[in-house]
Amino acid sequence: MFRTNFRVAWRNLVKHRNYTLINTLGLALSISCGIVIFVLVRFHLSFDDFHADANRVYRVVTEQHRDNISYSSSVPSPFGKAFRNDYSFAEKTARVAQLSNELVNISIDGENRKFKEPAGIAFAEPEYFDIFNFPLVKGSKSNLLSSPHEAIISERMARKYFGEKDPINQTITVANRVEAKVTGVLKDLPANTDLPAEIIISYASLKDYNAWMASDDAWGGMTSAMRCYIKLKEDITPEQVEAVLPAYVTKFRAGNKNIHHYKLQPLSALHFDGRYGGIIEKRNLWILSFIGLFLVITACVNFVNLATAQAVNRSKEVGIRKVIGGSRTQLFWQFIGETAIITILATLTGLLLANITLPYLNRWLGTDVSVNLFRSWQLSAFLIAQIVVVTFLAGAYPGLILSGFKPIAAIKGRISRHQLGGLNTRRTLIVGQFAISFILIIGMIVIAKQVQFAKQSSMGFDKDAIVVVPAGEGPTSTAQTLKTKLSQLPGVEKISQCYEPPSSDAAWNAPVRFGSRAEDEPFAANIKSADNQYLSTFSLQLVAGRNIFPSDTARELLINETMVKKLGLKSPEEAIGKNISISLRTPLPVVGVMKDFNDHSFHEDISAVALWTDTGFYVNYALKINKANVAQTLSAIEKTWSETYPDQVYEYKFLDDKIAGFYRNEAFMLQGISIFCLIAIFIGCLGLYGLVSFMVLRKTREIGIRKVLGSSPVQLVWLFGREFSRLILLAFIVSAPVAWWMMNSWLKDFEYRINFSAWIFLLALGSLAIIASITVGYRTVRAALSSPVKNLRAD
Template sequence: MIRNYFKVALRNLVKNKTYGLLNILGLALSLTCGILIAMTVQFHLSFDNFHKDSDRIYRFVTEQHRDRIFYSASVPPPLGKAFIHDYTSAEDMCRVVDPGPVLLTMKSGSDIKKIKEESGVVFADPSYLKMFSFQLLQGNAQTLDEPNTAIISSSIAQKYFGDKDPINQVLYYDNKQAVRITGVIQDLPRNTDLKGKIILSWPTVKVYNDWFLKDDSWGGIASGLNSYVRLKPNANVAAIEKDLQLYVKRYRPTNKNVHHYLLQPLADVHFNAHYDGVMEKKNLWILSLIGVFLLITACMNFINLATAQALNRSKEVGIRKALGSFRGQLFWQFIAETGVITITATLLAIILSYFTLPFFGSMFNAEIPFHLFNNPLLPSIILLMVVVVTFLAGAYPGLILSGFKPVEALKGKLSFQQLGGFNTRRSLIVVQFSISLVLIIAMLVITRQMQYAKEFNMGFDKEAIVMVPVGTEEQDISRMTLRRELEAIPGVQNASICYSSPSSNSNWTTTITFDNRQEPEAFHASIKGIDENYLSTFGLKLVAGKNVFPADSVREFIVNETMVHKLGLASPEEALGKLVSISSGAFVATITGVVADFHDGSLHDDIGAVAMAIYPDQYEYYAVKLDTRRMLTTLPAIEKVWNAMYPEKMYSFQFLDDRIAEFYTTEETMLKIIRMFSLLAIFIACLGLYGLVSFMVVQKRKEIGIRKLLGGTIPGILWLFGKEFGRLILISFLFAAPLGWWLMSNWLNDFRYHVELGPGVFGVAIIVTIIIAALTVGMQSIRAAMVNPAKSLKSE
């Protein structure tokens, strides 16, 4: 019997090729999205859960309570070591320092090979490989407590040394320190946030910054440092965090900062945006809901197409019933047809997923593996989707078609209600287009916000400015020499040496004390090292006082208007001549100028307090302002001058507007995804619309013939179809608009500065949808209107 069901199902699909292809295409596209989303969600949820005892591994993090709460994924360097010494609730601790991009050099006689590693080079405690489950292939993991040693991954070993044995080979860190390779680990899995491909021993961190090695380095927090701890089984996390609050008073008794040291579970590291998590769980929920909505849309599309074919199948049903078939047998026959379509669509979806997964993963800057059958969860999800879609999409048409009365079916005299009814199909179309409209509204709002961020006046000049790394730790004189050479290049309008651009992810924030007040201010200030060219290079405007004079140390401060307001001063002029002490008296200087406010971060946040001073020890970049008309010749000239000054280094640069765009990487990713899924949802909805208009054409063919005989025009006949679908889209809009407004209002609340959610977005959304629907309906409607009346009325 079952075999017969599928045999008949295949014959019917071959007979009705258009119907079958439309259903298979709609289901395949939605199932492909479902599989891609399931793989993506499963991939992100698997991050770092493969480590032994991962549920007992935590990262020390900091909450800094000032005028608002600042979150840091780091703690003072000695905290982990002190915790192990002071308490017995931990089994192990390790610190990991990420220095950022690093130049590594290999020397063989006079042959020198330079490689710049943008990421993956870290300094780590000896317990690093003991705490985390990275497999050692060669060498000795214990050497991480020896100076000037390193353990590398197998791919790095192949990249640097080819087929040579990497053990005891030598690399030079930043052209300063020879480092001996003492071990090789298996390549890191893709689902880890621990990116150590080249793990330098902990004592070697002194080459980068010996501050990390000092037991008294409690006075600051470096974002590049992560400290992890593995607790003993059944350790009380809440009690440990309570004990950690004593550390500020114990090790920083004179400090007035309100710091809370906390334990962040390893499972939370990948998702918590407060502590630099790269994928918030709410985004995974959004993805999952989009996948569910697309599947629902495809099922509705199937129902519309199936019931639209009801009249064509009515005589078949009548004959089967006349020959003794029961309703249950007919129901399972139609379920079998749905199953054949769903299975075919699923196989096609798996193939499409395999080829599109690299592109889909690239949206998240991740290489998501196609492990469809390595993990029992994904095949189970796909099987569940097949079963649910088969019964969800096949049950209603099966009940409708199997319920025909034989005599009426054979005579072809079936009512609209017997064929599934317009109201059911209308409801399905409304739901489909409501989902599509919500996605379109989301796409338009995110696009407008991204454009707004791109064109927003940040309070400084960001166009045609390139940021070039300083590239040396030599005396200030060499940096000033290169700056003058850069300024002499035709096409260079200005050049400055600085710590960072006015708006940057890299900031040194600290406490300040103003005008010899007894207590530090209740807010943090961002300290920026600048030179005397900084204001003119970035177009910052003085509103009071004067620019800094050339110097070799911190002697004068320029502050922004926000700093003046937070200090409680009535005007910028009141700040001039006053003393400012930063970092508990590490630097004391006079305010000599106040600049107009500029955005020192992204549009997510308010403008913060900023203090700028000449501080050569903090210089990290040359900011070079270019003449856009001569850019093609100027950029190579800058590289030539830089290489002449630092032949042992590797040159690189980045445009400032590209650096600022990195603030909105997550939003750009969501925009790409929603844009893609919006198009798919509209396409699938249009397939459903095609099914409904096909049904209407069949039902109204005699009415159309009579209208034409009585003088009806083609535009008038087209209006028969247009008003029906226009009404459905307007109803969809009434449902979608409030939901879209609520969702996007909440999304925009994450931005301190954002576009207004006005009627224009909703107007564009409805117009776009109407145009797409009109094109879908138009082809079938015109074909129906052009039919010869004699042909449509001949049965009468």
């Protein structure tokens, strides 16, 4: 019986090739999206879940309360040591200084090799490896990183640096300041970890890298590099720990307007909390999951619409099978079998599409996911469950409809309308499909316009044709000599030494005390340490006073208009000559006020900014270059820089590319939602085609009668166009308020944003109306041009 049903099912699918192709394609697209979304969601949910007792591991983070609240994944350097000595809440406590994009030098057989490591290095206390499960493949865990100048590297780093040589006892040099001997090799780190350092140096060596950062008295400031991880005892709750942490604020930071609130962040939250540098929010994973579910459901809806529209063509087959003894149950399972074949074909096609797509997706997202049924039982279980669920969702309703035909009526082709299923149900499903499509289209338009606005709007300074080159490690005199050489290159119009460009995701925030006031201000200043060429290089404007004079040390200040307002001054001119103390330094006179510029992305409001000269903090060169010979100029800059610092790695970045990086997540959302939008529209159009096919079958005789009575083809086309126009308009009415609320909520993340105008809705409505018109046009025109005699003979 099974073989017979399978043979009949296969013959029917081959006979109705268009029906089979449309259903298979729709299901394949939705299933491939479901597979990709499943592996991506599972990948992100698996971050750092492989550590023993991960539920007891926490990172100490900081809420900074000034005039507003900011969040940092760091703590003051002494925090970890003080916590370990003062309290017995934790089994293990480890301080870690996480540094990115560091220079690493290796000497092999007299050859000096240099590398820039984007993932950077970490200075870690020995207990780091008691908290986290990063197993050694070489070396001894006893006394691990207990002495200065010890290093542990990953297998990948060992291969990269030393090839086939034994890395143990080899020496590496970090930032031309810290030498360390390799005493162990880690098993390669998995891709699903938020602790990416593959070079870990003993914490005792940190003082050679940065003495202030390593100081056990540095409670007054905080660097973004410093982390503190703890593993709580089994009977201790995070609330118990957080209850005693305010004591550190009272003891070490009394009177500081930058009030710290130390919190415990679970290890499982590191990946998802955007306030503390999390990669992706969990709500986005839920959105992805619901999009995948929606795509699968809409494909099933389309299957139902097409199957019921196809039912009339199979009525004689059903009637004959019933006459010769076929039961309704047997017929039902035959149609379920046909659906299962289509679903399996669609799943295989979906797997192929997913395997083709994922390599590009991995490069795009920086992930490492794959579709491997033999290595992931969860994926295998997901696919089996999906095949079963889709088969019954898509096949049960058509199976019940077709198997319920009365034999005589079926053989004569006299199927009543209600036997083909309720039209209102299908209309509702189509409206739901297009409502989601409207939301996706409106979301796509809003995100695209906001990203375009952020990239093209003026930020208050010149960002065009400016190259940012990191300064090399070496004496200040060498850096000044290099600046002179670079300024003399053809194609270099202006050059400035600085800490960071005007707008940067790296901020140096410091407390401010104005004039003779007894306390610090309730806000911090974003320090821009730079030379006197900074204003002209970036075309920054002064609204009062003059530019700073050249100097090696901080002697005078420029501030921005926002700081003038926050200080309570009535005008920029009033600030000139006033003294301001920043970061507890000697008070400096204000000599000029800069016109406000965006010192962060458009996500944030403009900060109070102070600019001074201090060569000790010039970590970048900013070069304004001529657009005429960009390639030649860049080559000359690289040659000059490399000659000055032959033992270091040269790199550069255009400022507009750095600023575009502020909106990397938005660009990802835009591309993702665009892809899903196109797929959703395509699947929705398949459903609309099924509904129109069903309507044509229902109205065959009506079409013939109308043609006999003189109706034109245009009037007959409008007979169907009116129907789907109503559905699209209803979908728009339902979805517009939802889209408006969702995108307004999203835009609230930007301090500077586009206006949500009516044309966005009209553009979405017009786009979908055109697409739907094209989708149904062929089917309706064909029906309108058909022979009235043939139509009148139909029942």
